[in-house]
Amino acid sequence: MSLIGQPVRRVEDRRLLTSGGTYTPDLAEPGCLHLVLVRSARAHARVSVGTARAEALGGVxxxxxxxxxxxxxxxxEVGTINQAxxxxxxxxxxxxYVGEPVAAVVATTAAVAADAAALVEVGYEDLPVVVDPAESAGGGVLLHPDAGTNVALKLTFARPPGRADIFAGCEVVVSLxxxxxRLSAAPLETRGGVARWDDGRLTYRAGGQAAHLWREKLAAALGVAEESVRVVTPDVGGAFGAKAFPGLEDILTAWAARRLGRPVRWTETRSENLVAGGHGRAQVQEAxxxxxxxGRLLAYQLNVLQDVGAYPRIAAVLPFWTRTMLTGPYRIAKARFTAQCVVTNTAPVGSYRGAGQPEAVAALERMVDRFAAEIGCDPAELRRRNLIDEFPHTALTRAAYDSGDYHALLDRLLAASGYAGLRAEQARRRESxxxxxxxxxxxxxxEMTGADARPEHATAAWDGTRFEVWAGTGCTGQGHETSWAMLAADVLGVPVDLVDVRQGDTDALxxxxGTGGSRSLQTGGLAVRAAALALLDQAREHLPWAEVPPMRAEATYTPSGGTCSSGAHLAVVEVDTETGRxxxxxIVAVDDAGTILNPLLAEGQIHGGLAQGVGQALTEEVSYAGDGRPLHPTLAxxxxxxxxxxxxxxxxxxxxxAPGNPLGVKGLGESGAVxxxxxxxxxxVDALAHLGVRHLDMPATPxxxxxxLQRSLEAGT
Known part of the structure; x- marks a missing residue:
């Protein structure tokens, strides 16, 4: 019987829950020095740094x-971003920005390094601060004078092309x-790394999503060949996009180890992580x-102002994905999009679960509800009238939707939630x-998943007693050890517990x-499957496996293109009109990710995304005072x-x-957050619509x- 679709329990859990995982802080390195950063307390200033008192402390x-x-x-990271x-x-x-590193203290212990960091004297001559992206776009305060602008990148899109009014002929037009x-990725494990140089070659061990991409970035930054860098990623306590690339701190740690000729370790504190360790989203949208x-939707326009923080990193290209998914699952004939990505005196913004696509969905789905309210139509019915119903489908933005059944998604959602009953209960509460x-x-x-179309690599080996597979992906909690073992065991006809899975060592593979963009299964998993098939071909002349000599096979899987996952989600909330709570x-979620490899792992991925999505909707926000001071320095x-x-x-x-890969699988890891x-x-908004509330930005805090609600009630009187 095939293992595909079977609820195989996670094989890694016994290790993680008993002996425990091996995370970056667990990595032993004899003679290792400890690096602690001194970070700026000002958002924009000229600085001077005094080091004498810190240098005098014993152990520094x-x-x-x-x-x-x-x-x-x-x-x-991307050449189209302003390189100045x-x-x-x-x-x-x-x-x-507040939190920018101004000095690094290296000492024999972490405690000494922290004490010495407190003795570093930083002088500030304050400069004008801009934290509002709209103000930054005006250019009154230039963060990078050599660039001559605060704009890091612009994007535009128009279908049909030209300057004609796309809303001409529309009977109803709504705007918001x-x-x-801005959100914090807030992974369970903060960032950190251990660097060691031997004979001019760097070994860097850190919790990352893509060991080989880290190797490339570290080598480029340090000015060495990629062959001179080995990256090893142990167990990783969550990433969500914030560990896709090495941070500036990782490069600094590796550079310090080379300069001092000794191993160096850096471990981020929780406050450092919240202030400067990986933010996402941060879009202002006019739709x-x-x-x-x-109830026929005809035209849609979205103008995005993307805050990228003080230094434009990958966030400056994420509006590309907002543009790609502009019209979502709907038949909309005309659309326009603009994006302006600007720097501000805030921490740099990176990728976060979904990376540009949740922003597109949030804008469009909010607008669909706003339109439904304007014409007095049930929001479920309005969606039904406009859903795409033929596949494959090419969107206005040229995004390729390979397969799906959006009407079935909506029908299953309404049935599973008891939608009619919920509306009846709502009516009773309103009346009373x-x-x-x-x-x-x-x-x-x-949602487009695995859309970068990068090839993935894997090896499969038999040592005479057990199988071992190596994959080029990086597990950050998704259950790859189980998934890849299932795929190999299914091909080889052996029990799952005979397959050992390895990842995250650029010397071994x-x-x-790497992992990101919900690509793992449809690229890394299929590479493992291909390697197992190659191993099986080598072994066919020997039966049974006990008679097969040790052998090894490798494979590269190049996807034909991305896949298009989809879903329909419903939330039921109670809003206390007296307190705002x-x-x-x-939460009811119907998701289509093509063929499901393991329903237990799939449900776990959905649950995690849903939790983060609710967090964005209700409670979580990275915010700044007008002087650039972070208002979110701790989990309190x-x-x-x-x-x-x-x-x-x-x-x-x-x-x-999915028609484009051998198993028909699509990505699933980001759906809940999308x-x-x-x-x-x-x-x-629906709970308070009858009281005059038309819109609320996330998070919907009490x-x-x-x-x-008070403003609406006052306006009504």
Whole structure:
């Protein structure tokens, strides 16, 4: 019997829950020095750094400043981004955000390094601060004078092309300004790394999503050949996009080890992580949707202002994905898009679960609800009238939707949730004036997964007693050890527990694409399957396996293109009209990720994404005071979502196999974070719509809900 589709329990859990995983702080390195960063307390200033007091402390090996660094500032990852905005490893004469490293203390122990860091004297001559991306776009305060602009990148799109009014002929046109707020990835394990040089060759061990990509970036930054760098990634306690690339701190750690001739370890604190360790989203959106009074959507325009922080990194190209998924799962004939990516005196923004696509879904799904309210149509019915119903489908943006059944997604969602009953309960509460008003919110979405089309690599080996597979992906909690063992065992006809899975060593596997963009199964998994097939071909003349001599096979799998996953999510909330408190009563999620390899792992991925999505909708936000001071320096300030705020999730799957790969699989890891934020947001607005509330930006905190309700009530009187 095939293992595909079987609920195989995670094989890695016994190790993780008993002896425990091996994370970066667990890695032993004899004679290792410890690096602690001194970070700027100002958002924009000229700085001077005094190191004498710190250097005098016993156990301090070096106090390094920008004057000591002999490698060039690191440019943005993508060449289309303004290259006149590079980031130095340590700030020189100017700092541009609170948390920017200005010095690095290296000592024999972490405690000594921390004590010495407190003795480093930083002088500040304040410069004008800009934290509002709209103000930054005006150029009144230039963060990078050599660039002559605060704009890192612009994007445009128009179908049909030209300057004609796409809303001409629309009977109804609605508009909204929305903020898709900045979030922290907040992984369970903060960032960190251990660097060692031997005979001019670097070994860097750190929790990352893509060992081979880290090798490439570290080599480029340090000015050495890739063959002179080995990257090893042990167990990783969560990543969510924030560990896709080495941080500037990783490069600095490797550089310091080379300069000092000794191994160096850096471990990020939780406060450092929240302030400077990986933010996502941060879009201001102006959207307009037009159509007919009977509910046909005809034209859509989205203008995006993307805050990329003080130094433009990968976030400056993420609006490309917002543009790609502009019209989502709907038949919309005309669309326009603009994006302006600007720098501000805030921490750099990177990728975060979904990376540009959740922003597109949030804007469109909010607008669909707004349009439904304007014409007096049930939001589920409006979606039904406009869903794409033929596949394959090419969107206006040329995004290729390979397969799907969006009407079936919506039908299953409405049936599983008991939608009609929810609307009836809502009506009863409205009629009675109950203080706890019920809201029902929907979202239907499409998502491109594995769309970068990079090849993936794997090897499979038999040593006479056990099998071993190596994959170029990087596991950050998804269950790759189980999935890849299942794929290999299914091909080889052996039990899953006979297959050992290895990842994350650039010396053991010389090429790999890593994990990100929900690509792992449809690239890395299929590479493992291909390697197992190659091993099986070698062994065919020997039967049984006990008679097969040790052998090894390798394979490269190059996808024909990305896949298009989809889903329909529903949220039920109660809103206390007296306090503004929102409680999520139900989350129902119907997801289509093609063929499901392991339903247990699939459900786990959905649950994780849903939790993060609810967090964005209700509680989480990275924010700054007007002077650039972070207002989220600890978990007491950043309202990280917990199980106490979440209901038991109700999940349903639909499988429309992808035609472009041998197993028909698609990506699933980001769906919850893509689909549920607008569903919860729509539910909150829906609960208060009869009281005059038309829109609420995320997160829907009690204060924000209460104030919006008071404004609506006052306007009504």
């Amino acid at each position: 090996v070096a106090v390094l400043t920008g004057d000591d660094v002999d490698v060039p500032p690191v440019p943005p 905005m590079p980031q130095p490893l340590l700030a020189g004469q100017v700092v541009r 300004r929305m903020v898709n707020q 307009t949707l037009g159509g007919t009074r009977d 004036g109950h203080p706890l008003q019920l809201g029902v919110g929907l979202s239907v979405f499409a 010389t090429a790999g694409g 929102v409680r999520v009563r139900r 300030h950043y309202a990280f979502i917990t199980a106490a705020e979440l209901p038991s999730f109700e999940t349903v799957t639909l499988e429309t196999p 689909g549920v934020p607008p569903a919860v947001q729509n539910a909150v 204060e924000k809900v209460w104030r919006s």
